[in-house]
Amino acid sequence: MSNLPTRKAEDWRYADLAALEKLWPLPDAESITVAAGDSFACAIINKGGVTRLSLTLEAGARAAVHVLNSADAYARIEIEATLHEGADFTLGGVQLAGGAQTAEIVATVRHMEPNANSRQILRSVAAGTATASVLGKVYVAKGADGTDGQQSMRAMLLDRSATANARPELEIHADDVKCAHGCAIGELDANGLFYMAARGIEPARAKALMLQAFVAEAFDGAEDEDHLHAAAQAALEALL
Amino acid sequence: MLTIENLHASVADKPILKGLNLSINAGEIHAIMGPNGAGKSTTGYVLGGRPGYEVTQGSATFGGQDLFELEPHERAAAGLFLGFQYPVEIPGVSNLQFLREALNSQRKFHDLPPLSGGEFLKLAKEKAALLKMDMEMMKRPVNVGFSGGEKKRAEMVQMGILNPKLAILDETDSGLDIDALRICGEGINAIMRKPDKAVLLITHYQRLLDYVKPDFVHVLADGRIVKSGGPELALELEEAGYEGVVA
Numbered sequence: 302m303s304n305l306p307t308r309k310a311e312d313w314r315y316a317d318l319a320a321l322e323k324l325w326p327l328p329d330a331e332s333i334t335v336a337a338g339d340s341f342a343c344a345i346i347n348k349g350g351v352t353r354l355s356l357t358l359e360a361g362a363r364a365a366v367h368v369l370n371s372a373d374a375y376a377r378i379e380i381e382a383t384l385h386e387g388a389d390f391t392l393g394g395v396q397l398a399g400g401a402q403t404a405e406i407v408a409t410v411r412h413m414e415p416n417a418n419s420r421q422i423l424r425s426v427a428a429g430t431a432t433a434s435v436l437g438k439v440y441v442a443k444g445a446d447g448t449d450g451q452q453s454m455r456a457m458l459l460d461r462s463a464t465a466n467a468r469p470e471l472e473i474h475a476d477d478v479k480c481a482h483g484c485a486i487g488e489l490d491a492n493g494l495f496y497m498a499a500r501g502i503e504p505a506r507a508k509a510l511m512l513q514a515f516v517a518e519a520f521d522g523a524e525d526e527d528h529l530h531a532a533a534q535a536a537l538e539a540l541l
Numbered sequence: 542m543l544t545i546e547n548l549h550a551s552v553a554d555k556p557i558l559k560g561l562n563l564s565i566n567a568g569e570i571h572a573i574m575g576p577n578g579a580g581k582s583t584t585g586y587v588l589g590g591r592p593g594y595e596v597t598q599g600s601a602t603f604g605g606q607d608l609f610e611l612e613p614h615e616r617a618a619a620g621l622f623l624g625f626q627y628p629v630e631i632p633g634v635s636n637l638q639f640l641r642e643a644l645n646s647q648r649k650f651h652d653l654p655p656l657s658g659g660e661f662l663k664l665a666k667e668k669a670a671l672l673k674m675d676m677e678m679m680k681r682p683v684n685v686g687f688s689g690g691e692k693k694r695a696e697m698v699q700m701g702i703l704n705p706k707l708a709i710l711d712e713t714d715s716g717l718d719i720d721a722l723r724i725c726g727e728g729i730n731a732i733m734r735k736p737d738k739a740v741l742l743i744t745h746y747q748r749l750l751d752y753v754k755p756d757f758v759h760v761l762a763d764g765r766i767v768k769s770g771g772p773e774l775a776l777e778l779e780e781a782g783y784e785g786v787v788a
Contacts, residue, residue, distance in 0.1 A: 491592065496629035496683075499589050500643035500699060501617035501650070510642060514633025514682075 315434040315466050317403035320375035321351075330355040330379065335362035335388075342366075342524040346532055349373040355381040358388035360414070367523040370396035371536040372404045372431075379407045384417035393519040394423040395533050398431035398463075399540040405434040412440065412475075416447035424516045425456040427463035428540050434466035439482070443474040452482035457489060457515055459508070459540075505541045512537050542567050542707055542739050543588075543608075548599035549764075550580075550587045556597070557583040559764030565707070565739045572742040572750055572775060575761035576783045581743045582626060584761070585711040589623035590616055604706065617643070618650035620706030622699075624713050628692040631683040636695060637665060639683045640702050647703065668701030672728045689716030697728040708733050709741045714749035726752025747779040762787050 305325050306313040313321075330353035335341040337359040345352055345368045358364055362385070370376050376398075382390045390410060398404040404427075410419045425433035439450040456465030469482040489511050497507035513534055520529045548561040557580045565571050575581050586594045588601060590613035601608040603621060611619060631639065644664075645655040656664070669679055672694045684692050693713055700708055710729070714722055730753060733740045742753060750758075750772065758774040759766045760783065767787055768774065778786050 490629075490631075492629045493631050495589075495591055495613065496625065496631065497639070497643070498613035499591075499617055499623045499625075500639070500703065501614050501647040502639075502643050503614050503646055504612075506642065506646065507614075510634050510638075511631065514631070517633055 312407055312436060315403070315405055315432060315436075316377065317375040317432075320403070324351055324375075327351050327353065329353070330381065333357070335359060335364050337361055340364070344368070344523060344525055344529055345378065346529075347371070347376050347378050349376050351377045351379070353379040355383075356390070357383045358385060358390060358417070360386040361388065363389040365391040365393075365523065367520055367529055368392070368394040368406065369529060369532050369536065370394065370404050370406055372398050372402035374402060376402070376404045377407065378405075381409045381411075382419065383411045383413055384419060386414035386416060388417040390417070390419040391522075392419075392421040392423070393521070393523060394421070394435075395426075395516040395519045395529075396424075396433050396435075397426045397533070397536045397540050398433045399428040399459075400431060401429065402431045403434075404431070405436065408435075408437045410437075410439050410450065411442065412445040412448040412450060413442045415445055417445070418449045420451040421453065422519045422521075423452075423454045424519045425454075425465055425467075426459065426512055426516065426537070426540065427456065427465050428459035430460075430462045430464075432464040432466070434468075435484075436466075436468045436470070437482075438470040438472065439480055441471075441473040441475050441478050441480065445475045446477040448475060448478045448480070450478070450480045452484075454482075454484040455515070456486040457512065458486065459489065508541055509534070509537050542604060543741075544600075544602045545588075546600050548587070548601060549597045550583060551595050551597055552583060552593060557764055558587065561599070561761075561765055563741075563759065563766060565741060567706075567739055568736045569757065570734065570740045570742065570753060570755045571757045571759065572744060572755040573759050573761050573766075574744060574775060574778055574783075579761040580764045581761055582711050585623055585709045585743055588616075588621065588709055589613060614646065615650070617703070617705075618647040622703060622705035622708040624696050624700065624708060624710035626712040626715060628684045628687075628696050630685045630687075632685050634683055635681060636679045636683050636698075637662075640665065640699060643699075644702060664702055665698075668698050668732075671701055671731055672697045673724055674698050690718055690721035693717055693725055694721060694728075697725050697732070701728065701732045704732070706737065707739050707741070709743065711743045712745065713742070714744055714746060722748060723752060725749075729753045747775050750775050760787060
């Protein structure tokens with residue numbers, strides 16, 4: 302893609318195009334091939350700009366990618382994963398956006414051959430007038446029977462002026478496939494916040510605790526889970 | 542310790558409390574009884590500062606401070622503990638983490654240094670044992686998957702750890718079987734029956750009062766206290782019903 306995209310392009314519908322213009326043209330995605338039977342894990346902490354990663358998992362390969370996306374103005378993470386027979390892919394993502402920031406995670410997982418598994422757990426928190434979007438696509442090629450593809454997208458809005466977009470998408474050309482996707486957008490539980498206050502926890506701290514719990518699932522089992530949790534916590538506290 | 546004068550409060554513009562007067566001194570245990578809809582739970586929520594419970598008139602003074610000037614978390618730090626009729630589930634936050642945050646938040650309010658992990662764990666073990674609560678349960682998320690009785694015992698463990706001056710316990714006896722009722726009752730006595738502490742029990746039934754003997758019993762009806770007496774009043778209510786006593 303050489304021209305700056307417009308909002309008509311599905312994958313760029315919620316992008317901050319003014320910020321994008323300054324970053325254009327984008328560098329190519331970093332390409333990584335995980336050889337048959339090998340394992341790969343990485344954590345990406347994106348504090349702004351566009352990060353692109355393209356993974357190919359050969360037969361029986363495993364990969365786990367965990368991302369923390371927090372914007373200074375505009376932050377976008379694009380992940381593509383192409384899965385061959387019996388491959389296993391996990392994407393855990395958290396994004397936090399406040400002020401007038403725009404954060405987005407765009408994930409495309411392609412099951413090209415049978416018996417591969419993928420799971421995506423993506424959690425967004427948006428405050429102020431920020432926009433946090435998750436666009437996740439699972440493509441299952443013809444003949445990729447025995448595919449198990451799961452997507453879970455949840456977003457928490459801290460202010461009524463914030464926006465969260467969640468677009469789970471399935472494109473399935475095989476017959477014997479298990480694909481589950483769920484998405485939910487909500488607000489922090491007011492009863493829980495009062496319960497915490499009634500025990501003496503300050504409101505900002507109570508929110509931080511609940512949000513940490515909300516995003517934690519995305520980093521479960523990550524190789525450097527503690528580091529990711531700590532980074533998410535720092536970003537959350539900055540947000541509140 | 543707590544003085545409530547002519548308290549009026551509304552929920553969604555509907556008046557619930559209509560001139561409540563109550564004075565509680567250190568060392569006393571009071572019970573508020575009353576029919577459904579009398580304003581018992583509202584009394585607890587108003588004193589705890591729950592959003593949506595609006596004070597329209599009157600005052601409440603707690604330890605010399607205007608209670609309504611304080612935010613809910615400041616009221617807790619000042620020594621007010623509100624026991625919930627329906628304790629709230631907080632997924633993903635363990636009981637231990639929750640309580641350590643709460644205790645250290647209250648300590649910070651009083652310019653005290655936070656308890657270390659070890660000090661806190663020792664305290665938590667002691668209070669959990671008092672309520673016969675397994676430490677494994679304390680590692681689980683707050684109230685998530687707990688039975689009604691376990692939630693109420695967990696509340697009492699919280700009270701033990703936070704060590705308040707005044708506990709307002711809203712139907713702590715509801716949802717409890719006989720054994721859990723005794724354990725909770727004994728817990729309340731062990732933690733709160735002290736010369737410098739006080740308890741306000743909000744209950745429908747006499748049965749909790751068999752374990753936690755009140756010094757004063759008040760009957761709340763239509764938003765105000767219509768009758769006060771000693772422990773014998775609770776027995777009288779049990780015999781004659783609210784209608785018999787209030788009429």
